Amino acid sequence: MTRHHPDQAMLLDYASGAASEAESLLVATHLTYCPRCRSEVDELECLGGTLLDSIEPSLPAPSSCDEVLDRLGREPRPTSRPVPPQVLPQFQGLPRPIQRLLAASDRVPAWRRVMAGLDVLDLPARPPEGAGSMVRLMRLQPGVAVPQHTHRGEEFTLVLAGGFSDDTGHYQVGDIASCDGSISHRPAADLGEPCVSLVVTTGPVRLASPIGRLASLFVRV
Amino acid sequence: MCMLCAMEASARTTVSRRLARSSALAHHGRMTQQASPTGGRVPDELDSLIQAVGRNQDKQAFRRLFEHFAPRVKAYLIRMGSDPAQAEDLMQEAMLMVWRRSESFDPSQAGASTWIFTIARNKRIDSLRRERRAELDPEDPSLVPAAPASADSVISAQERAGQLRIAIAALPGEQARLLQLAFYEDKTHSEIAADERLPLGTVKSRLRLALGRLRKHVEDER
Ligand SMILES: [Zn+2]
Numbered sequence: 168m169t170r171h172h173p174d175q176a177m178l179l180d181y182a183s184g185a186a187s188e189a190e191s192l193l194v195a196t197h198l199t200y201c202p203r204c205r206s207e208v209d210e211l212e213c214l215g216g217t218l219l220d221s222i223e224p225s226l227p228a229p230s231s232c233d234e235v236l237d238r239l240g241r242e243p244r245p246t247s248r249p250v251p252p253q254v255l256p257q258f259q260g261l262p263r264p265i266q267r268l269l270a271a272s273d274r275v276p277a278w279r280r281v282m283a284g285l286d287v288l289d290l291p292a293r294p295p296e297g298a299g300s301m302v303r304l305m306r307l308q309p310g311v312a313v314p315q316h317t318h319r320g321e322e323f324t325l326v327l328a329g330g331f332s333d334d335t336g337h338y339q340v341g342d343i344a345s346c347d348g349s350i351s352h353r354p355a356a357d358l359g360e361p362c363v364s365l366v367v368t369t370g371p372v373r374l375a376s377p378i379g380r381l382a383s384l385f386v387r388v
Numbered sequence: 389m390c391m392l393c394a395m396e397a398s399a400r401t402t403v404s405r406r407l408a409r410s411s412a413l414a415h416h417g418r419m420t421q422q423a424s425p426t427g428g429r430v431p432d433e434l435d436s437l438i439q440a441v442g443r444n445q446d447k448q449a450f451r452r453l454f455e456h457f458a459p460r461v462k463a464y465l466i467r468m469g470s471d472p473a474q475a476e477d478l479m480q481e482a483m484l485m486v487w488r489r490s491e492s493f494d495p496s497q498a499g500a501s502t503w504i505f506t507i508a509r510n511k512r513i514d515s516l517r518r519e520r521r522a523e524l525d526p527e528d529p530s531l532v533p534a535a536p537a538s539a540d541s542v543i544s545a546q547e548r549a550g551q552l553r554i555a556i557a558a559l560p561g562e563q564a565r566l567l568q569l570a571f572y573e574d575k576t577h578s579e580i581a582a583d584e585r586l587p588l589g590t591v592k593s594r595l596r597l598a599l600g601r602l603r604k605h606v607e608d609e610r
Contacts, residue, residue, distance in 0.1 A: 168532075174592075175592075175595070175596055175599065176577045176592045176595065176596075179570055179577075179595060179599070180570075180576050180577065183509070183570050183571045184509040184510070184512065184513055184521070185570070185575055185576045185579075186521075186576070188520050188521065188522065191521045191522040191523075192522035194522075195522040195523055195524045196522070198524040199524060199525075199528050199530050199531050199532070200530070200531075200532050201532065202532060202533065202534035202535070205524070205534070206534070208524075209497075209498065210548075210603070211599075212498065212502050212505065212506055213498065213499070213502045213548055213549055213552060214552060214556075214567070214571070214602065215502065215505040215506070215509065215571050216498070216499060216500075216501035216502030216503070216504070216505040216506075216549060217501065217502075217549050217552045217553050217556060218505075218556070218567070218568065218571050218572065219460050219461075219464055219501050219504070219505045219508075220460070220501050220549075220553065221553070221556075222460050222463045222464055222467070222572075223463055224459030224460055224462075224463050225459055225462045225463035225466055225472075225475070226459055226462075227454075227458045227459060227462055227476060227479060228476055231454075231458060231476065231479075231480060232451055232454045232455070232458065234480060235454065235480050235483050235484060235487075236447060236450065236451075238480075238484060239447075239450075239484065239487055242487075242488070251527075260530075261530070262528055262530040263525040263528040263530070264522040264523065264524065264525065267522070267525075268522065271520075292520075292522075293520075341532065
């Protein structure tokens with residue numbers, strides 16, 4: 168059971184459609200793991216439907232329905248099942264919102280080494296506005312820690328496998344850790360299995376102690 | 389699936405579901421009389437129309453759905469910033485999607501209006517082409533299922549919508565307006581805050597207050 172959820176504002180942006188692609192990825196992935204937030208989003212969408220009911224209607228063109236029926240006449244029977252995304256074997260355990268993004272990419276996504284025990288994989292999602300924003304997967308080997316750093320914007324880390332701890336708490340599969348400029352942290356993977364997480368950052372990261380190689384983590388290449 | 393709907397679904401095979409559903413419908417019947425200011429069709433009928441399209445490709449049913457929803461979807465798209473010609477095109481696209489997806493419509497999960505709202509919302513995001521939208525996949529093997537709920541707490545998606553309508557009408561004007569902004573102006577919290585010249589924290593807390601009131605109202609009704 169997940170214990171760390173996105174805030175209600177983010178769920179509302181997801182339900183209303185205002186969320187950026189990166190934020191929708193974060194929320195959709197969390198929802199995969201979290202029945203509580205699924206229920207919350209369903210209620211917010213129900214609110215959207217209720218507001219749709221009470222909207223001042225705007226009349227369609229007179230021939231509108233005929234045009235649609237005409238186009239339907241040329242269509243095969245409705246089919247509705249979503250097709251599972253096709254991804255490389257190493258990505259098969261990931262939640263489908265991330266798999267869909269990987270499958271939509273025109274280049275083959277690959278892990279790259281940042282430092283011993285830390286690899287990242289850039290995802291082709293359009294990140295939120297702002298220089299230094301990014302969307303990526305991060306893999307920490309058991310017991311490895313990311314050097315102490317802070318953020319100019321916000322950073323959201325959603326655990327996909329394993330777990331990690333920092334000054335703010337312990338995070339397991341499905342949990343979202345969020346950080347802003349007020350927090351300097353040093354996330355460290357649990358012992359046992361590697362920790363894989365989805366990381367969405369809305370601003371550049373500032374290292375507490377500059378380490379040249381690590382800078383590559385935070386600069387889009 | 390939402391908790392309420394999960395309850396509904398988990399009770400699907402039991403006799404108590406039928407009982408719960410019929411009492412929910414009776415309750416709902418009272419609701420719609422007070423709370424259908426648009427003079428539209430009752431939600432139960434709209435649900436059946438979508439099912440008729442899904443099961444039998446019923447074009448008459450589709451026409452009636454179109455009559456009810458097309459003007460609302462078009463108005464929604466205009467509110468979200470489309471010009472009338474674009475809104476007409478997009479609305480037609482959305483209604484095509486209603487036809488294509490009708491087979492997967494499950495009224496125990498979401499009522500007609502909610503379902504069509506999500507289709508129109510996603511159609512609009514697709515049309516912008518600047519962004520895609522990640523969606524939850526209910527068939528994802530990674531999905532953590534909700535805990536089953538007891539059958540006596542079952543409430544239908546329709547009943548919930550009816551309660552919500554009343555709860556929205558009872559909200560203070562400022563809170564109702566912020567909700568409208570959030571859903572119908574394509575604005576994130578930060579953008580609302582900038583436009584209204586309010587601190588982000590204030591916008592968040594007012595929205596939270598509004599949503600809290602809605603939830604409390606719906607829960608008190610149970
Ligand atoms: Zn959650």
